[in-house]
Amino acid sequence: MWKYEKKLEYPVKIKKTDPTAAKIIITQFGGPDGELGAAMRYLSQRYTAPTPEIKAILNDIGTEELGHMEMICSIVYQLTRNLTPKEIKESGFDAYFVDHTNGLYPVQAAGVPFSAQIFQSTGDPIADLSEDMGAEATII
């Protein structure tokens, strides 16, 4: 069970929109090393973790990754507010906009939708730990 705190982990206050930046930053939401994948990785692996300490840390890191996802989504959301049709077209945001408008949809920067194939949960603690180390080398 989870409880929501009605605040971001760190403030996001972007006054100037920038759809070109949003196109790149969104990969940290739905891309192969994004926060959604990170949250799912740890929250899936925790069930078969071998010790109470590892169960606790996977549980709590997985939870915090959801908070990171919320900040990334807030950044993308704020970067793409009130765009004109001209801005959408010229920034190249049009390829995303045609399907999702200003909705937040987990995709890689190149537009490929989020896939659970970007992470692994093997039931083997050493294999999972190796996967986690590889992932953490790339995750913010």
Added chain:
Amino acid sequence: MNDREKLLKKVQMYSFAVTDAALFLDTHPECADALAFYNKYKKLCSEAKAQYEQAYGPLDIDSEQNNARWAWVDGPFPWELSAN
């Protein structure tokens, strides 16, 4: 930065310290120094949260600020520019 933003920043700062200390404690549950750090910032965080909630509305769904009226639905929501 207005008063609400300043107070929210304070909550976020203490809350971050609490979250980080908790992660450390998960793998070092016997560390007395870390537990003392956690308790210190937990207290500061609770005080800052109570102060914020009293002035600007609930941060938690079980906040006392929801008792008289369901203020939980009031905007802005955290991802909105005006909430930060």
